[in-house]
Amino acid sequence: MNMKRSFGALLTILGIIGIIWGAYSFMTGGGGGLPGGRFNALIPFVVGLIFFGSGIGLVKGTKDEA
Template sequence: MNLKRTFGTILSVLGIIGLIYTGIAIINHSAQVTTMVVIGIISLIFFSTGIGLVKNTKDEAA
């Protein structure tokens, strides 16, 4: 597996975890609004960057 694809997968998973955490915090009102907004934005950046790396990296036979 390509290193860029592995890193993209890790970023995507971290983004999904952050988005789930943000959603749970919003539903439970367990965190301040600014904290939830910052975590949500960072998670969206991680997720979109990870998906972009996985999508744009070409498989090359060794």
């Protein structure tokens, strides 16, 4: 596994964590460690989606050269 795939896997894991955290914060009304309301809870969700998408793209788009 090369560096790009490892970085893609790390981005994917961080994206999953961000999506879960954002969804939990949104469902609890903006709680979960974030000040403000539901709008501020969407920020980690969107960042998680970006990380998840870019991580999946790196893993799928990188050729395995052994």
